[in-house]
Amino acid sequence: MKCEKSWAVLCALIGATGVMPVAFSNAQASVVSNKPYLLVAAPRETVARGQRDYGPIAAFLTKVLHHQVVYKHPNGWLTYELWIWKDHADIYFDGPQFGAWRLHHLDQTLGPRIPQPQDWRLYTWKGSSVKNLKDAAAGAMLCAPPVPNFATLWVTSLFPNPERQPYIRNVHGWKRIFKEVADHQCTLGVGPRLTVHYLDPNGQKVTILRRSPHYPNQAFTISRTLPKDVRTAIVNALLSPEGEKAMMRLRKRFAHGRRLVAGHASQYRNVDQSLDAQWGTIYASGIDRYLKQDAKREGFVADQKVAP
Known part of the structure; x- marks a missing residue:
């Protein structure tokens, strides 16, 4: 039996039986690989809190998988x-x-999602001269979280002409944004529907200019580089009672303690269009230039070939 040199030992062991080695498929190779699976999440917290919330997952x-999963x-x-790219x-x-962008462009598998919908309110202070979006486009100051926050992306998507957009002042925290608008420090503000209602239940402080659609909420997605059976096992595990326990901090933080539910890709169709104003411009102008502008600040060297 003729063998490659690297297979010499294996051939010696199996030669007596006459059984030839079986070539693994790519999917099988990924299963037996010792490379850990990486779990990541949007960087909305410190490293310590990220490890606390996602490490148990x-x-x-x-x-469950009998394969190392590491939070990074x-x-x-x-x-x-x-x-992501x-x-x-x-x-x-x-x-x-x-998640919608990865489902659309990277053909990923949708996992469990937060059950509550996301919906936003664009508002101004009571008595403001801004009465509609046309008035808001005339250089008004918008207090909002930095992009790529979904609420801010939703507002910018309302103004497709970059020359006719509000000026964005980055403010962290929905309550702080509301206070800035109520105190006339910003003309416009954006926030979750329930938060705005909680802070102004009788509509005496702000006027709602635009209500967003009911968008799906945060969710897990799984890369198509993993075998299909592994992806299925991850989804089922996260939806199990044991998965609920592992996601306790995540559920408390983002879902008010509710259990996550199965997601359907159709619910996320076209939701990634809110990224067009940001990422669409990036691809049009050259992704390398965008990556380099902040790469030094964030401490890594931008890869020259990142666009999918």
Whole structure:
């Protein structure tokens, strides 16, 4: 039996039986690979809090899959967006705009999602001269979280002409944004429907200019580089009672303690269009230039070939 040199030992062991080695498929090779599966999430917290919230999920999946799953914390939004474009990780948890983009462009598998919908309110202070979107487009100041926050992307999508958009002042925290608008420090603000209603139940402080559609909420997606049976096992594990326990901190933080539910890709159709104003411009103008502008600040060298 003629064998490659690298197979000499194996051939010696099986030669007496006459059984030839069986070539593994790519899917099988990925199963037996010792490379850990990477779990990542949008960088909305410190490294310590990320490990606290997502580390138990990685440990649970390691036990279920009998394959190491590691949580990896991105060092900033630019890093995280680079990971998305390159499909750097195996399991993702983040906002619906990112999940929808990966479902659309990377053909990923949708996992469990937060059950509550996301809907936003664009508002101004009571008595403001801004009465509609046309008035808001005339250089009004918008208090909003930095992009790529989904609420901010939704507002910018209302103004497709870049020369006719509000000026965005980055403010962290929905309550702080509301206060800035109520105190006339910003003309416009954006926030979740329930938060705005809680802060102004009688509509005495702000006027609603636009209500968003009911968007799906945050969700897990799983890279198509994993075998189909592994992807299915991850989805089923996260939806199990044991998965609920592993996701306790995530559920408390993002779902008010509710259990996550099975997601359907149709619910996320076209949700990634909110990224067009940001990522569409990036692809049109050259992705390398975009990556380099903040790469030094976030401590890594931008890859020259990242567009899918």
